[in-house]
Amino acid sequence: MKNVLHNFLQGDKRTLSVCGMAHEGLQKLSMIKQIIEESGRECVVLSPNSRLTATGKSIYSHLFCISSQKNKDINRAFCKDGNSKLKLSEDHNFELESRKLSTQEYSLKLNTDSKHCVYLLTYAHLLSDAKFVTPDGKQYGSGILLDDFFKFADFEDSARKAIFLVDPYQIQRNKKLLTECDEVFKLPLPDPETLNSAQSKNMAHLAWAIEKQRFAVFQLAVDNNLLVQNDNTLAAQQLVSAYQGDSSVWYLAETHFQIYRLTQWLRPKLLQNTNVLPLESGDRVEIYVWPHEEEDAPIEDAVIISSGSLEIIKEAMEPKKYSQSLRGRAQPILFHLLNCTLTKGESNQILLEFLIAEKPELDADTSIAVRVWENQNNKEDEEDEEGDDEDGSIAYIRYGYAATVHHAQGMRRDIVYINCSHSAGKHSEGFFRWLYSALTVANSKTVLLNFTPIHPFDQAIWKIQNVQTEIPEKIRIGAGWTWQNDKESGGLKDYLSQVASRFGYIFTQIASYPYQEVVQLENETESFSLRLAYNSKNQITAFHTNSMETYWKDLSAIAQACIEFNQYSNNAQMLLLFLVKQLNPHNWLIVSAVQENDYRLNITFARACHERVNGEINFDKQGIVSNLRILAYSQESLVNELKGLLS
Template sequence: MIYDFDKIEEHKTEGVEGSETYKLIVSMSVNDAPADTVFITDEASLISDQYSEAEFFQFGSGHVLRDLMYFVNFDNNEHRKKLILIGDDAQLPPVGMSFSPALSTDYLVVNFGVRVFEYELSNVVRQKADSGILKNVQPLRESLKRGVFNKLAFDTRLADVDRVCMEQVVSTFLEASGNRVNNSSVVITRSNAEAGMFNRSIRERLFLNQPEAVPGDKLMVVKNTKVSGIRIANGDFAFVRSISDDRKVRRVTLRRKNEETGSVEEVRVELSFREADLGLRLVDGSAVYVTTNILENLLYEDRPQLSSDENKALYVDFCQRYAALRKDPQAFRQALMDDPFFNALRVKFGYAITCHKAQGSEWDTAIVSCNSLGNPLAADNFRWLYTACTRAKSHLFLLDPPRIEVGSGIKPAGLAPSLLGAPNSSANFEATPAPRCLATVDLESTVSVAPDLPTPVDFREIIRQRVEALLDGAAIEIEGIEHNQYQEAYFFRHGEGQARINICYNGKLKITRVIAAQSGGLTDLLMAKLSGMVGESCAALPASMPGGAPANGVQGPNFTHQFLEEFHQKLSSLMHAHAIEIVGLEQKQWFQRYSFQRLGEYAAVDIYYNGKHVFTKCQPVGQVREPPVLLCELIEILTVEMST
């Protein structure tokens, strides 16, 4: 141990008996280890370097990692001491920190000026090499390593990973433990309240009509303490061999001065103790048996620790019982350290526990309650799930496992909710300022082209890209496109002005004419910019979509990020199932513009994503006044089927 419990500070409101409170000041131990000692610290991911000071305790400087480095004393050049920090940086970090400083080479070098050698052990021994548990947690670890959190899904079809519903949790736990109290299975929860609920349900089956602790129960210690010289750590499990029916209740009156009125107020606190004979297993694997008091105030409640008043009541009760020792501080301190009531074990039932309490332990079977009240795609949730799931050695059961794939959770935009699934509505609504595409003719059934040329559908997209390029910077909006036989009719708007331009082509996919449907200033401007397209053919125009995507959509482009490729593959599979063809893809900043066609209908949709590589919304391209059937179906696929 790097700390010594050697000092107690007492605080008291002058003249108010019963207002006593305390703070244990825990100082650094003297390191008298030999010069060539190697110190090994396990579960180093839990070591904090953030200042921490509780109401009743202060450990060293308040920075545990700093105290550890001070204890080892690397500044002393006369020794060859070494410190080995062992831990998994993908597990939960110390409370209040977003990373594990003891496992960060940069942090150790910058803050302590030490030489650090870092090694990674990749041969997993807790689970088998072909373990389904490993297959499920490895993506979590990779996401934490890359800092990308855009998908979260578990495969429960594997032999050692199963999904359970709420009604199955207790029976699954009991079956895994052989309907006995042992250390083979555990339920891991998000909160103390959830752990309390499962503990009560499990105990109802194990100990019928016995809501209080009985012989055979399993308890978990929630505060470090010493019993008969044996150090019992926070998180240790104890099995009840026997427990007294004689409950000792201490009723303590606390007094405090009201700062506003100056009057002394009284608070009555009840402390309940029972003597128990417990069996524990120490870190070295040896079994020990101790007889001690357990404090029941926490045992039957869902809160994680004693209240401030309960802690004060423990101290006031001791002071009242040992008032005669006040004149001898050393004897007073020693009596406090040995007192069976002040040092009563603080315990909770140990069948279901929180993930923080489970960290560092392992069970043959773990049942993990996955549901998160926060953002499921947050790094903290990935660490929580990784830590919880890796507690299982042989079998993992998941309650409410998340299933968030790349593309899940896309919301519709640019379409009134009443129009989704209701084509031919006459309502108007705005979308992104880009082309609206209305298909009226099935070109592939009416136009024959020479072999080895792009299809008419592809050529239409090539024409659109050419028009956009020629109008770039002119602030002219393409309001819509009509696909006619051997003709593309473009509708433009510039301010209040509108114009229609017909672009005609032949069976060899060569543009033959650019015709103005009417005269006017906007029409003249458009003709000046677009008439040069006459005579151009597929050989003279871009042959593939921007970003390298072939116009027929059979293969994906050279995606800049892996998640875009994953999205494209899943989208392509869904489109194939609906007999919808992806005929175009433009990779823009923060969104992908997909073009689709089926049976003569054409639609284009922008699909947006954020800096976290998460797709957020989709909306039709251009101003859509009469959403076709295809567009409504596309929105349904993107917002519903992509999430399943």
């Protein structure tokens, strides 16, 4: 990596993405900064928002400034009593234009950074390339942060450079950093088994799966700091107990409706009141926008985008109803404000509709009406400084008990509960990225709720109708593996010798017939003959011996070893490895595996010489099994046992 950085700093390329798991990139932050400074360049470390300023200055405070002339771009004629020329012939035009009129834009600063500086952007995967406006109608530049950064940096007319530290495995908020950067360097993914904590192991496993686009299997690791709780009663008790403690706790889910339901259930239990008010003393809230008195304050002190600050309510007043008339609307728009004080002593009036909203955004009419009301009241305050009118500035907060994983990216809490129910299904890239992102949030402890094992058979339909019980000898073993019949490979003799030697046997060829080979297997104490039947494709179709039951333990192990040693398609190989790992601890072996086509395996499971099951496994291009059709068994009860082990 050092060579890549040195070459980049000395070369003509302007932008470099360093891609890897987030903590891997941050561990290298000091080293990257040192290399930049040793090259004689100024290093400007920027973070994607104010809540991550521990790793650098907020990019918003570095790029944008607040005009001292408050609301100068706001068209106050938007109010019903004003003289608006807005055409209201179409409702959607009204909405679009009114949003524009009620939005305050902050312009880009003049770039005074060194013409040779290097910008080092941490958590760069959180830099959005979609337009963003804060809940109170503030827009920074064009609203598209990455576009504004490239404009501010002015790479074309300066010698400035930028290095982005990107975690490509999280929920993606932009695509530009991997498509528009001049150079992309990928940090090698760590071997999950070399990592110490279950959290790190799971993140590495998920990253590997995303990298390889393989979503059929995920073996979850657990330890004292990463647990699975699928008992709903115990989960509920643990949640309430955790929130009553001193640690910061968060419940993460996929949708806003899920977090809304959790909050509605949790608040009465924590506040010990069945009829809770919308906001009460002791409520935990997350700050979105918290206005300050200073008009020209730095951006960190004035408007923070999704700050993520977790606060406790000290006191909350009764909500008051307000109305705002809008041109194009027959009735005034109603909304509610209430004054509250944080335990830190700071007070503000908040918008009740934003606090209790089931959806991530307010409806358009309410959002516009509140902004217009706020602009109008601020104007009146400026014109009458000694007046008794209420301050027009409004704070935006939401309950701090739960959040979507998308919102929680980059934020941290001590204890995190993750509701693993996900609409994309657990065998999808969307779920793997979502779970990976969720696992980055906890500082000390993660508890997974509604988590079910992720493996190729977890959705399989078992088809067991009209199956006849067969004598074990009719259910073949040893079938499905092939050998190369050429001088380099050594043919069947060499292949079988390698496998048999693992079990202490010496292989001797006795006789050869069309599509049959008779061999002798012997060790220090035992010796038996084995007949191998094969087809025109050099594929073994069965093992035959008169001593099957006597030598079953060794023969079945050799049969499974031949299958493991063989070459199958990627998905078939993955399925076989999973079956071996899942079943061997329970004394079941895979003793035949014939790949009939790209999406079908004929397979024989055996636990003993007289306990065999043969079936047909059908799977998709990801290796996820759609159904397992049982073709024969020596005992019906064996099928139910297998189903229990694979479900």
